[in-house]
Amino acid sequence: MPPERREPREAALRHCLQIGVDAIKAGRSPLDVVELVVRELEDNPHFNAGKGSVLTSNGTVEMEACIMDGNTKKCxxxxxxxxxxxxxxxxxLVMEKTPHIYLGFDGAEAFAREQAFSDGMETVDSSHFITPENIERLKQAKAANRVQIDYTQPIPKAEEETSLPNGDSQIGTVGCVVVDGYGNLAAATSTGGLVNKMVGRIGDTPIIGAGTYANSLCAVSATGKGEAIIRATVARDVAALMEYKGLSLKDAATYVIEECTPERTAGLIAVSATGEVTMPFNTVGMFRACATEDGDSEVAIWHDEPCD
Known part of the structure; x- marks a missing residue:
């Protein structure tokens, strides 16, 4: 990966780690911290969420997000x-101010506009999210007649009519998991979805137990091909293996990624109530980072750069 692609993403992760650590030190709840960090990632065009969201087959943006509190299981x-x-x-706000868990499309947009005045939520024209990079990604996906995770290298002319395997992701769904000194947990995930996805397609990110989950044992946020993650109920299965089989967080997450999801489709970040961290993936790489309150931190991409 060329430095001009790698370095801004690594810098963004370090910046977000510091935001999270500072918020924990200030006594903010894990739920507040995951929102703060994910908001920062959404505002960074180098990731597939918020400003960097990839485009549907119609050239529009349809973003998804989910947040969950481990103690109460409110989400x-x-x-x-x-x-x-x-x-x-x-x-x-759906979690805090409605009797529901999940709102979509026109209903979610209308709710957000209602809340904008009282909660300072910033609304923008949809063109805010249409970046030149994502227009090019959509063009590539349409040329190959495929739906893809996000960015792939340009497709050789001779291969344009074939069905190609997924390219190596160079942007991605964003997520954050947090545990505080009392063992309280929270998870949050946000994404623009798949490049060239059908209008109206829903992925794993907003589905509780698939792309996002937190309980009293662990908090999990997943990334990758949503359809594969939904089929494997990735996030909930990590927690279930801990709860029902007594596995450690690392063993549970490794089993789910290596045994339950097809190769090159998924990765996750997870933290336990005791502070164990793991970030397994079955793709070539996954941008990931972790930090502790006492100043230790790591940023990694490839398999040979452990971040546990």
Whole structure:
């Protein structure tokens, strides 16, 4: 990966780690911290969420997000967001201010507009999210007649009519998991979905137990091919293996990624109530980072750079 692609993403991860650590030190709840960090990632065009969201087959943006509190299992989720700067904050308001868990499309947009005045939620024109990079990604996907995770290298002319395997991701769904010194947990995930996805398609990110889950044992946020993650109920299965089989977080997450999801489709970040961290993936790489309150931190991409 050329430095001009790698370095801004690594810098963004380090910046977000510091935001999270500072918030924990200030006594913010894990639920507040995951929202803060994911908002920052949504505002960064180098990731597939918020400003960097990839485009549907119609050239539009349909963002998804989910947030969950481990102690109470309260959660909120949205799909089809196209005019709100931070979808994760809409998801949190669904959790806090409605009797529901999940709002989508016109209903979610209308709810967000209602909340904009009282909660300072920033609404924007949908063109805010249409970047030149994502127009090019959509062009590539249409040329290959495929739906893809996000960015792939340009497709050789001779291969344009074939069905190609997924390219190596160079942007991606964003997520954050947090545990505080008392063992309280939270998870949040946000995404623009798949390049060239059908209008109205919903992925794993907003589905509780698939792309996002938190309980008293662990908090999990997944990334990759949503259809594969939904079929494997990735996030919930990590927690279930801990709860019912007594596995450690690392063993549970490794089993789910290596045995339950097809190769080159998924990865996750997870933290346990005791502070164990793991970030397994079965793709070539996954941008990931972790930090502790006492100053230790790591940023990694490839398999030979452990971040546990």
């Amino acid at each position: 909120g989720a949205v799909s089809g967001i196209s005019t709100v700067k931070n979808a994760i904050s809409v998801a949190k």
